[in-house]
Amino acid sequence: MKNVTGARCTLCGHVTEALPGTTVCPECGGILDIEYDYDYIRSKLTKYDLMDREEPGMWRYMEFLPVEGIGNRPRLRVGGSPLYRASGLEKKLGLKTLYIKDDGLNPTASLKDRASAMAVVKAEEAGKTTIACSSTGNAASSLAGNAACAGLSTYIFVPSRAPKGKVAQLLMFGATVVLVEGSYEDTFRISAEAIDRWGWYNRNAAINPYLMEGKKTVSLEIAEQLGFKMPDYVAVSVGDGCTVAGVWKGFKDLYEAGFIDRLPRIISVQAEGCCPINTAAAAHTMNWVPQEENTLADSIAVGVPRNPVKALRAIEESHGVTVNVSDEEILDAMRILGREAGVFAEPAGAAGTAGLVKALDTGLIEKDASVVSIVTGNGLKDVSNAIRAAGEPLSIAPDMDKLLEAFEKKGIKP
Ligand SMILES: *Cc1c(COP(=O)(O)O)cnc(C)c1O
Numbered sequence: 288m289k290n291v292t293g294a295r296c297t298l299c300g301h302v303t304e305a306l307p308g309t310t311v312c313p314e315c316g317g318i319l320d321i322e323y324d325y326d327y328i329r330s331k332l333t334k335y336d337l338m339d340r341e342e343p344g345m346w347r348y349m350e351f352l353p354v355e356g357i358g359n360r361p362r363l364r365v366g367g368s369p370l371y372r373a374s375g376l377e378k379k380l381g382l383k384t385l386y387i388k389d390d391g392l393n394p395t396a397s398l399k400d401r402a403s404a405m406a407v408v409k410a411e412e413a414g415k416t417t418i419a420c421s422s423t424g425n426a427a428s429s430l431a432g433n434a435a436c437a438g439l440s441t442y443i444f445v446p447s448r449a450p451k452g453k454v455a456q457l458l459m460f461g462a463t464v465v466l467v468e469g470s471y472e473d474t475f476r477i478s479a480e481a482i483d484r485w486g487w488y489n490r491n492a493a494i495n496p497y498l499m500e501g502k503k504t505v506s507l508e509i510a511e512q513l514g515f516k517m518p519d520y521v522a523v524s525v526g527d528g529c530t531v532a533g534v535w536k537g538f539k540d541l542y543e544a545g546f547i548d549r550l551p552r553i554i555s556v557q558a559e560g561c562c563p564i565n566t567a568a569a570a571h572t573m574n575w576v577p578q579e580e581n582t583l584a585d586s587i588a589v590g591v592p593r594n595p596v597k598a599l600r601a602i603e604e605s606h607g608v609t610v611n612v613s614d615e616e617i618l619d620a621m622r623i624l625g626r627e628a629g630v631f632a633e634p635a636g637a638a639g640t641a642g643l644v645k646a647l648d649t650g651l652i653e654k655d656a657s658v659v660s661i662v663t664g665n666g667l668k669d670v671s672n673a674i675r676a677a678g679e680p681l682s683i684a685p686d687m688d689k690l691l692e693a694f695e696k697k698g699i700k701p
Pocket residue numbers: 397398399425426492524525526527528529530531586587589633635636663664665
């Protein structure tokens with residue numbers, strides 16, 4: 288890979304060669320960060336070249352990615368998700384400029400597809416035919432789907448609280464699914480033991496430095512969709528921290544390669560009931576403290592984050608804003624995304640928007656700002672919380688009088 292110079296440890300700074308099977312730092316076990324030769328990238332690609340490319344999806348950014356190519360196996364189409372100008376929401380919130388990046392429209396319905404597509408390619412490069420991961424749900428379903436398309440097999444460990452929609456996806460994609468009766472922390476530990484024992488390719492996002500490189504394509508896309516004019520803020524929900532770190536890395540790559548001339552600030556959103564990263568970020572310390580996992584937003588219910596260093600650096604470097612939201616605020620955001628923008632988000636998918644709403648209400652950010660809010664997962668994954676947010680439908684006997692009665696009772700005037 289001529290564009291990649293190596294993998295640098297986020298803890299001790301040691302640089303190793305970026306090989307297909309590279310995971311953590313051989314010196315200290317720290318998480319690695321893939322580094323690029325931006326002069327090389329600049330010499331191979333301009334933003335005008337990029338705009339001429341026809342291929343939709345994440346692989347159009349090949350020069351920014353740690354792969355030689357993507358081989359001959361079939362691939363799901365990951366990325367290329369829409370960026371909507373959300374004028375209904377702008378009006379409702381009194382915000383000057385708001386875009387919604389709907390990454391719930393990826394093939395398995397979450398942003399995690401970007402990481403899993405990368406994992407599958409790297410596993411093939413490493414000569415592996417079996418991939419494993421532990422996940423709060425979406426990493427798993429995206430891995431299972433992307434692997435199924437390419438003809439690889441998967442072992443998946445999820446906490447037993449994972450919503451049914453996500454478990455159904457796993458089974459449908461033919462994964463061997465292990466529900467672990469315990470927290471995400473317990474699930475992660477047992478998956479790591481099994482991966483060691485059987486030598487599977489490891490898709491655990493915080494251990495595998497390539498996954499974040501897949502996730503960063505969401506930012507490359509946002510930039511391209513905005514004609515490389517950066518917004519003031521990008522709001523995103525945070526669990527392990529790989530997504531926020533990837534989002535930041537994507538913008539930084541573009542900046543280093545001269546594609547953009549300023550960087551947005553991150554709005555880092557966690558749930559009040561589980562916010563170890565935001566708590567540390569707000570105190571400007573790297574010393575995060577584990578928390579319980581008390582939120583209905585299962586995808587960000589991460590009490591022991593796996594990628595705190597990269598996440599905290601991303602928030603700090605971007606002069607980021609941290610916002611913690613209640614479950615009620617998340618349900619509200621799901622409702623307004625649906626009603627004002629036609630976007631259906633799962634709770635963690637709407638959390639970024641909930642954080643934006645709160646940041647506006649509390650004056651943390653200015654009403655005349657421009658903001659991109661990333662919806663990270665689709666609402667169909669977690670229908671019971673969607674119903675909780677949106678309420679039950681009218682229910683009647685098939686009779687016009689009953690319909691009139693029901694409308695009357697609800698104050699509906701057709
Ligand atoms: C995984 C996930 C997140 C958070 O990503 P992390 O890398 O764990 O911080 C947010 N929203 C959804 C829908 C997710 O699946």
